[in-house]
Amino acid sequence: xxxxxxxxxxxxxxxxxxxxxxxxxxxxxxxxxxxxxxxxxxxxxxxxxxxxxxxxxxxxxxxxxxxxxxxxxxxxxxxxxxxxxxxxxxxxxxxxxxxxxxxxxxxxxxxxxxxxxxxxxxxxxxxxxxxxxxxxxxxxxxxxxxxxxxxxxxxxxxxxxxxxxxxxxxxxxxxxxxxxxxxxxxxxxxxxxxxxxxxxxxxxxxxxxxxxxxxxxxxxxxxxxxxxxxxxxxxxxxxxxxxxxxxxxxxxxxxxxxxxxxxxxxxxxxxxxxxxxxxxxxxxxxxxxxxxxxxxxxxxxxxxxxxxxxxxxxxxxxxxxxxxxxxxxxxxxxxxxxxxxxxxxxxxxxxxxxxxxxxxxxxxxxxxxxxxxxxxxxxxxxxxxxxxxxxxxxxxxxxxxxxxxxxxxxxxxxxxxxxxxxxxxxxxxxxxxxxxxxxxxxxxxxxxxxxxxxxxxxxxxx
Numbered sequence: 315x316x317x318x319x320x321x322x323x324x325x326x327x328x329x330x331x332x333x334x335x336x337x338x339x340x341x342x343x344x345x346x347x348x349x350x351x352x353x354x355x356x357x358x359x360x361x362x363x364x365x366x367x368x369x370x371x372x373x374x375x376x377x378x379x380x381x382x383x384x385x386x387x388x389x390x391x392x393x394x395x396x397x398x399x400x401x402x403x404x405x406x407x408x409x410x411x412x413x414x415x416x417x418x419x420x421x422x423x424x425x426x427x428x429x430x431x432x433x434x435x436x437x438x439x440x441x442x443x444x445x446x447x448x449x450x451x452x453x454x455x456x457x458x459x460x461x462x463x464x465x466x467x468x469x470x471x472x473x474x475x476x477x478x479x480x481x482x483x484x485x486x487x488x489x490x491x492x493x494x495x496x497x498x499x500x501x502x503x504x505x506x507x508x509x510x511x512x513x514x515x516x517x518x519x520x521x522x523x524x525x526x527x528x529x530x531x532x533x534x535x536x537x538x539x540x541x542x543x544x545x546x547x548x549x550x551x552x553x554x555x556x557x558x559x560x561x562x563x564x565x566x567x568x569x570x571x572x573x574x575x576x577x578x579x580x581x582x583x584x585x586x587x588x589x590x591x592x593x594x595x596x597x598x599x600x601x602x603x604x605x606x607x608x609x610x611x612x613x614x615x616x617x618x619x620x621x622x623x624x625x626x627x628x629x630x631x632x633x634x635x636x637x638x639x640x641x642x643x644x645x646x647x648x649x650x651x652x653x654x655x656x657x658x659x660x661x662x663x664x665x666x667x668x669x670x671x672x673x674x675x676x677x678x679x680x681x682x683x684x685x686x687x688x689x690x691x692x693x694x695x696x697x698x699x700x701x702x703x704x705x706x707x708x709x710x711x712x713x714x715x716x717x718x719x720x721x722x723x724x725x726x727x728x729x730x731x732x733x734x735x736x737x738x739x740x741x742x743x744x745x746x747x748x749x750x751x752x753x754x755x756x757x758x759x760x761x762x763x764x765x766x767x768x769x770x771x772x773x774x775x776x
Contacts, residue, residue, distance in 0.1 A: 367479050368423040374472040375412040378442040383409030388703035394660045398702040408445045411438050436480045443473035457708035521555030525760045532770040543770050549633045556627045559656040560664050564619035566652045567724030568637050569610030570645035579603035615724045622667050651761030655727050658754025665697040680738035692718040
């Protein structure tokens with residue numbers, strides 16, 4: 315009768331203690347089914363050396379099971395993406411495999427040659443080696459805490475030693491082809507999930523809502539006895555994607571402009587000067603050879619979606635804003651703009667914004683904010699977490715900061731996601747792009763949409 319076990323050999327064997335010896339593998343019995351060939355290896359069982367090896371293998375499996383089980387359970391319940399949930403399920407399965415492997419190792423050491431769990435110990439150490447290798451790659455690639463790559467690097471070495479140790483001390487490996495198939499299938503599944511999450515997912519097609527701004531016809535305000543008029547502005551937000559978004563900031567503003575045309579084309583030096591003046595402003599205006607540059611004046615500004623709300627997937631919303639002006643306004647036209655700053659809800663978990671902080675009350679502001687002379691700034695901050703457990707533990711904690719800078723042309727919203735204490739430092743273009751791609755940050759600007767006022771102003775002359 316064949317016996318299977320790790321650290322399991324016949325105590326009556328003439329094998330010299332302390333040395334491994336491989337015997338000739340017996341051929342299959344007559345009439346045995348295909349694939350039942352048994353490869354026999356002889357080794358030590360209960361010497362002090364084998365006890366130390368047993369403790370070492372159990373320790374490697376235990377240290378692999380602890381982070382895998384904890385991260386896996388958190389991802390199953392809290393991960394924001396399907397690949398992260400699959401990774402969580404895989405990590406939970408790995409933790410269970412490690413527990414079964416530890417039981418198998420202890421059984422083989424305690425029961426000796428009558429144990430039948432040596433091959434289970436071999437498979438569990440192989441899974442531990444693969445898992446620790448993938449976690450080492452992930453924590454080295456995206457992790458920021460040095461301790462985790464070092465920890466998993468040591469576990470990779472320990473897992474490799476455990477695989478070799480179990481392999482050398484197995485008495486018998488029944489159906490080695492089937493064992494190999496099991497390890498290969500496990501490897502393929504792990505690599506496929508890893509490739510899908512870290513290679514395919516980052517390059518998947520992006521999602522962005524559409525903001526449509528439409529201006530209605532100006533009408534006289536009945537409550538002002540014909541001395542004022544109102545312009546209705548509809549802002550429609552359309553999200554046809556299957557992704558939800560956090561609203562970090564949304565601002566609407568209207569500019570009143572006086573239009574002055576020369577009867578002849580402007581001289582080239584004057585036109586060039588006007589073009590340079592237009593370029594200083596966030597709003598873009600059409601340039602002609604006869605239009606004389608005149609900066610617009612802010613006549614209305616307000617948020618059109620509260621910061622901290624979210625845009626649901628496959629949803630639409632409509633916001634109406636009414637801009638009211640006196641009938642004798644000096645402007646010939648109104649120009650409307652809207653801005654929207656978003657973050658993808660499948661890339662981060664964001665808390666609510668705390669109490670705002672004001673630049674005019676002595677709050678320390680980043681240098682790039684201080685450089686804007688004559689601009690008042692309001693800062694809002696919110697806590698955030700990564701979208702999966704691995705990044706949550708291996709990356710430094712960050713928070714979301716929004717800077718509302720108020721000037722003569724309305725408010726400009728700037729979003730910064732950085733470690734605590736680093737919100738004020740200068741970020742390179744590469745760092746900015748990396749943050750935008752990682753957390754799905756979007757800035758959607760709509761406008762200019764113009765409305766001429768000649769018809770409504772003519773009513774004041776009647």
